[in-house]
Structures are given as C-alpha cells and as structure tokens.
Amino acid sequence: MNLVPKIPTLEGLDQFHGQVLHSQAFKDPSKFCGKDVLIVGLSNSAADTATQLKGHARNIYVSHRQGALVLPRYSDGRPIDHSLTMRLMMIQGFLNEYFPLVAENAFNKFAKSLQDKNFNIRPEWNLSPAPSLKQSVPIISDELVSGLESGKIRSVPALRRVAGEMTVELTDGTIIAIDCIIWCTGYKGDYGILDGDFDPTRNTSPAWSAAPGSNEKPLPRLYQNLFSLQEPLSLVFLGAAAFPSPAFQLYDLATMAVAQVWRGNSSLPSQEEMERAVDTHHDWVCSLAQRATVYPGIVKPGPWMTWVNDAAGTGVNEMLGYGIAGWTFWWREKGFCEKLMDGICSPHIYRLFDGKRKKWDGAKEAILKANNAIC
Incomplete structure (x- = not known):
C-alpha cells in the first residue's frame, strides 16, 4: 500500500542534467563517490541516506522547510523505546483524552x-523548532548530528527550483x-489493486486536499483506519493507522481485533455511526494538517488503543486498568x-490474559526474560 514514491513538483526539473531518484531506489552509496548530492x-x-553517503559523496546537503527532533537509538545504555512503558502510555492516553494540550506539551x-x-x-x-510529535515522528539516528557537526552533512533551506x-536555487x-x-x-498510499468502488481514497475530503500539511497524499475513509466502509466484514487495510509507537506491534493488535470482529466475538457500530466517526476523525486530521505535514494514517493513541484492545479481547484494559479486575490482579x-x-512494553503483554482470545502460556516467562535481559 505504501509503495508509491511521493515526488514533489519542482520548477525547472526537466532542465536538470544530473541524476534524480527517490530514496526507494537508493541502494549503494559507493555509486555517489565524489558527487555533490542534495537530499x-x-x-x-533522509537521515539514513545522508549518513550512508558520508565517506562517499563529496558534499551532502539536506534541504528542508521544517525542523525535527533527533533522538539516539540508545540513551544511558538502553534503547530509547524502553522509555515507553505501559504506565506512561496509559497516562499519555488519559491526558490526550481529557487534557490534550497538557499531553501534547508534556510529550x-x-x-x-x-x-x-x-x-x-x-x-x-534549523532543526528547531521541531513540529509537535502529535503530527510528526522524530528522527532516530546516532550519526546525523555528528555528521552536521563535522560539516560532512550540511543543513540547507528548502528547495525552490532548478536554476541550471x-x-x-534554495528558498533563501x-x-x-x-x-x-x-x-x-x-510515499503515497496506493489502493490501485482494488476495484475503484472499494478504493477508500476515492472521496478524499476537499478540506484535506486544501490543507498545507496534506502533502498531496490521499486520506482514506476507514473506520478506525482499518475497516472498509463498503465491506467492513470482508475488507480491511493494515498500515493505514499510525502514531508514535512500534509499527508492527500496532499491526499485530489490529489483526487480533479484525479476527475477533470477523468471528463475531466483537461488533462494529452501525453504518451511520461508522460514517460519522470517520467524519469526526477527518476533521481532526485536517485541523492538524493546517499546522504541519501530517501522515494520513494518524490516529489518537489513547482512544485507538482502548478500542483495539477491547475489540481484540486482550484483557489488557481490564487487567491493567483501575477496576476490580485490575486491582485484584495487582x-x-x-x-x-x-x-x-x-x-x-513487550508485545507479549497482549497475549498474557485470557479474553476473547486464548492467552499464550509462555507470555509471562517471555516478559520476565525481556525485562531481566536489561537489568
């Protein structure tokens, strides 16, 4: 689905005699030896491409119109994603739901x-100010900053046009x-494999198309960014829901939810309610796209995680919540x-409890093993 490269329109590009390619086609940095490369x-x-070109390209320029946060893969000897605990995500979800500005600022x-x-x-x-993580993701790189410090990588303003x-020419x-x-x-979401009647982007909102942050990408109409509104009991799309979290963990949970819906153990709202929910969600996405570039698949983390755990029947909402079951388990x-x-926050957590799906008997041992490995 996310395989079609997004190529911006650039004035004068047909006059350029150099090489032009998308990062999808970038495979071998040695082929750029001695060249001046604009990313x-x-x-x-961009960060991965720039750092791989070090030692090969003569000059490496990174052209951009907005900033970004740059995070290392490790901090204090631990992978940074180990900082994202279940408690932190639950607190973040609560704040996002009831105090969204506080949650955004705190994150x-x-x-x-x-x-x-x-x-x-x-x-x-010009990396600061960075756009809010509410609508963007940080750069994860150990080498980008050192490349900028050494001058081997240069940060330059946005690209305006081909001058010769x-x-x-840059915007300055x-x-x-x-x-x-x-x-x-x-990349652009591409649903061309489907009959046009089932393409969830065929009626992209005019408000989205006009938003500065839409970046000319289509916005799919999907319930919970998963279920087709035409055939929800036989057609879903993975990869159309995202927020700052391990992607494959989200897809894993999504498949559990889909399985339980299609088995009849979980139900979907009425057609009218799903349409209304998508409209409300799109209004929110379009509002974000007025401030910065937004990935069309963005969802609100707290409500989406609550819904997907309920639909999948993982038992996490109950057993790690603050009801009777949660306090009893504690x-x-x-x-x-x-x-x-x-x-x-190991993915084994979502296979620990009995619910609409059977638990995995090895989940507790796997969780303890993962935690003991970093102690």
Missing part, C-alpha cells in the same frame, strides 16, 4: 529533553551546484504487575 526532506529516510517536552541530553543541536542547522543544468536565494537530487519525501501479582507497568 530533499528531513525524515528518517514534546519529554522528547526534547531526551534529544538535548544526548545531542547539542546548533541553531544554524547542474544547479538549484542561494544557488548550489549538485550532481544528484535524492527525494526523501515519503494484589495477587504485585511484583509482576510492576514489571508490566514500568518495565519493557
């Missing part, structure tokens, strides 16, 4: 403190000579419960 975009793909402040603890971000790189056969008027343009501009398994809430 367009500021994303994880952004936490991420920035992690960045500043590990890197000294210089003003001339081997030159481009600077003209630079380059041999190659690499688009690190993401009383019987205090030490283990603390591991679940404040330790590694």
Whole structure:
C-alpha cells in the first residue's frame, strides 16, 4: 500500500542534467563517490541516506522547510523505546483524552529533553523548532548530528527550483551546484489493486486536499483506519493507522481485533455511526494538517488503543486498568504487575490474559526474560 514514491513538483526539473531518484531506489552509496548530492526532506529516510553517503559523496546537503527532533537509538545504555512503558502510555492516553494540550506539551517536552541530553543541536542547522510529535515522528539516528557537526552533512533551506543544468536555487536565494537530487519525501498510499468502488481514497475530503500539511497524499475513509466502509466484514487495510509507537506491534493488535470482529466475538457500530466517526476523525486530521505535514494514517493513541484492545479481547484494559479486575490482579501479582507497568512494553503483554482470545502460556516467562535481559 505504501509503495508509491511521493515526488514533489519542482520548477525547472526537466532542465536538470544530473541524476534524480527517490530514496526507494537508493541502494549503494559507493555509486555517489565524489558527487555533490542534495537530499530533499528531513525524515528518517533522509537521515539514513545522508549518513550512508558520508565517506562517499563529496558534499551532502539536506534541504528542508521544517525542523525535527533527533533522538539516539540508545540513551544511558538502553534503547530509547524502553522509555515507553505501559504506565506512561496509559497516562499519555488519559491526558490526550481529557487534557490534550497538557499531553501534547508534556510529550514534546519529554522528547526534547531526551534529544538535548544526548545531542547539542546548533541553531544554524534549523532543526528547531521541531513540529509537535502529535503530527510528526522524530528522527532516530546516532550519526546525523555528528555528521552536521563535522560539516560532512550540511543543513540547507528548502528547495525552490532548478536554476541550471547542474544547479538549484534554495528558498533563501542561494544557488548550489549538485550532481544528484535524492527525494526523501515519503510515499503515497496506493489502493490501485482494488476495484475503484472499494478504493477508500476515492472521496478524499476537499478540506484535506486544501490543507498545507496534506502533502498531496490521499486520506482514506476507514473506520478506525482499518475497516472498509463498503465491506467492513470482508475488507480491511493494515498500515493505514499510525502514531508514535512500534509499527508492527500496532499491526499485530489490529489483526487480533479484525479476527475477533470477523468471528463475531466483537461488533462494529452501525453504518451511520461508522460514517460519522470517520467524519469526526477527518476533521481532526485536517485541523492538524493546517499546522504541519501530517501522515494520513494518524490516529489518537489513547482512544485507538482502548478500542483495539477491547475489540481484540486482550484483557489488557481490564487487567491493567483501575477496576476490580485490575486491582485484584495487582494484589495477587504485585511484583509482576510492576514489571508490566514500568518495565519493557513487550508485545507479549497482549497475549498474557485470557479474553476473547486464548492467552499464550509462555507470555509471562517471555516478559520476565525481556525485562531481566536489561537489568
């Protein structure tokens, strides 16, 4: 689905005599030895492409119009995703639901403190201010900042136009000579494998198309960013729901939810309610796209996780919640419960409890093993 490269429209591109490619086609950095390369975009793909070109390309320019947070893969000897505990996600979900501005500011402040603890971000790189993590994802890279510090990678303003056969003009008027343009501009959702009647993007909202942050990408009409509104009991789409969290864990939970719906153990709302829910969700997404570039699949983390756990029947909402079942589980398994809430947020948690699906008997052992491995 997310396989079609997003190629921006650039004035004068047909006049450029150098090489032009999307990051999807970037495979071998040695093929750019001695070349001046312009990378367009500021994303994880852009950071990976730029750092791989070090030692090969003569000059590496990263052209971007907005900033970004840069986080290391490890902090204090631990992977940074180990900071995302079940308790933190539950608190974040609660705040997002009832105090959204507080939640947004707290999450952004936490991420920035992690960045500043590990890197000294210089003003001339124009990485700050970074867009809110409510509608963007941070760059995860151990080498981008060191590349900028050494001058092997240069941060430059956004690309305006091709100025000559081997030159481009930036938005500040600077003209630079380059041999190659690499688009690190993401992908468009493509549903072309389907009959057009079932394409969830065929009626993309005009408000979305007009929003500055839509980036010319289609916005699918899907219930919970999963279920087709035409055939919800036989057609779903993975990869159309996202927020700052491990992607494959979300897809795993989504498949559990779909299985229980299609088995009849969980139900969907009426057609009218699903249509209304999608309309409300799209209004929210379009409002975000007025401020910054937004991934069309973005969802609200708290409500979506609550829904998917209920639909999948994982038992997590009940057993790790604050109802009778939750308090009973805590009383019987205090030490283990603390591991679940404040330790590694292992995907085994979603197979620990009996619910609409059978638990996996090895889940507890796997959770303890994962936590013991980092102690």
